[in-house]
Amino acid sequence: MNASPNLAAQAAAPPDHPAPADALAPVFAQYPLPVTHATGVWLHTAAGRRVLDLYGGHAVAALGYGHPGWTRALARQAESLNFQSNAVPLDVRTRAANRLVRFAGGGFPSVFFVNSGAEANENALKMAFTITRRSEVVALEHSFHGRTAGAGALTWGAAAKWYGFPRAPFDVRFIPRRDAGAIAGAITQATAAVFVEPVQGVGGAFDLGSEYLAALRRRCDEVGALLVFDEVQCGMGRTGQPFAAQLYGVMPDMITTAKALGNGFPCAALLMTPRVAAAVKLDALGTTFGGGPMACAAIEATIEALEGEDLLANVRRVGALIRERCIVGPVSGHQGAGLLTGLICTRPARDVHAALLARDILTGTSGDARVLRLLPPYTLAAEHVELLRAALLDIGA
Ligand SMILES: Cc1ncc(COP(=O)(O)O)c(C=O)c1O
Secondary structure, eight states, X not given: OOOOHHHHHHHTSOTTOOOOSOOSOSOSOOOSOOEEEEEBTEEEETTSOEEEESSHHHXXXXXXXXXXXXXXXXXXXXXXXXXXXXXXXXXHHHHHHHHHHHHTXXXXXXXXXXXSHHHHHHHHHHHHHHHHOOOEEEEETTOOOOSSHHHHHTSTTHHHHTXXXXXXXXXXXXXXXXXXXXXXXXXXXXXXXXXXXXXXXXXXXXXXXXXXXXXXXHHHHHHTOEEEEEOTTTTTTTTSSSSHHHHHTOOOSEEEEOGGGGTTSOXXXXXXXXXXHTTOOTTTSOOSSXXXXXXXXXXXXXXXXXXXXXXXXXXXXXXXXXXXXXXXXXXXXXXXXXXXXXXXXXXXXXXXXXXXXXXXXXXXXXXXXXXXXXXXXXXXOHHHHHHHHHHHHHHOO
């Protein structure tokens, strides 16, 4: 086929055609922090600035930066086999799946590896619709589940702000979070699934608690709906337990997870109970990159470090220390769990974020204008908590 006139014209463009100053689409507002490299819990800039990272690249860098075991595992995998798809069996994929199932503590014996949190949620939706043959989904106010058509439809406020698709692919009902009274009316025999982040991330590190989650479980059982925990942000040890399901003692039918799962190598997973796994049919789900050997080596090495270095105990310890030591200066309270901590501020969290960055500490904001969100590496130590405390005291009430 001949090239279209347009393509031909592009090809003929003079080689010195001026390139835009920055070819990146202007999708993200960026912090004034041009990071060149990082070590441990510290980000470094070319100008020699060193910034304490309490945000972890949106909750991803669970092991921090330059972790030797993780780095070695990726280098070795790159040398031996950089890629093969799910069309061929791979030892590293089987090992990663078994390791993740064991890490999740039983109850979820089947894993489907994908690439992102949104993709994991899309596949969970597909399984719920397939199993129940219903078309309605219940989600929570202030939720965040991703940017794709299905996951975005479940995300609170997306339609008004950025959804971008002409319509949601299914019906969604949003219910107020922690409002047990709203459960029975909204979750009915028309409901295929209830999607919930047990600790909401973007919603402000807002923990839903075991009573509320157990009430969702009970209602799902009554009407035959599936319960899906979106643990993309709060899973993989961030609450101090492998998953928030264990923290709250409530077992969903599916767990989706990503972010910390690969410590920065893009990967995600859908964990399924036997009932859900039994409904998976050959060729019904698929992906090119999901479950690739580099991703699986990253997953295996991440879990190896979480378990081998007892990092979940550190998450519990340091998370408690933040709550004990850092309700000072502009911070009046806290919410969340483990190292998904929301610091409730007496002034806009955005201002506190800027004041902390000026003092070389990177934090995150959230959908709640009063809540500063901390998502640090699990390797954070008491000395780093003291740096945060000192900076908050310096900022003042
Ligand atoms: C709870 C939750 N679910 C899903 C997603 C989407 O994940 P991804 O950006 O990997 O698609 C996010 C991302 O922030 C999230 O926090």
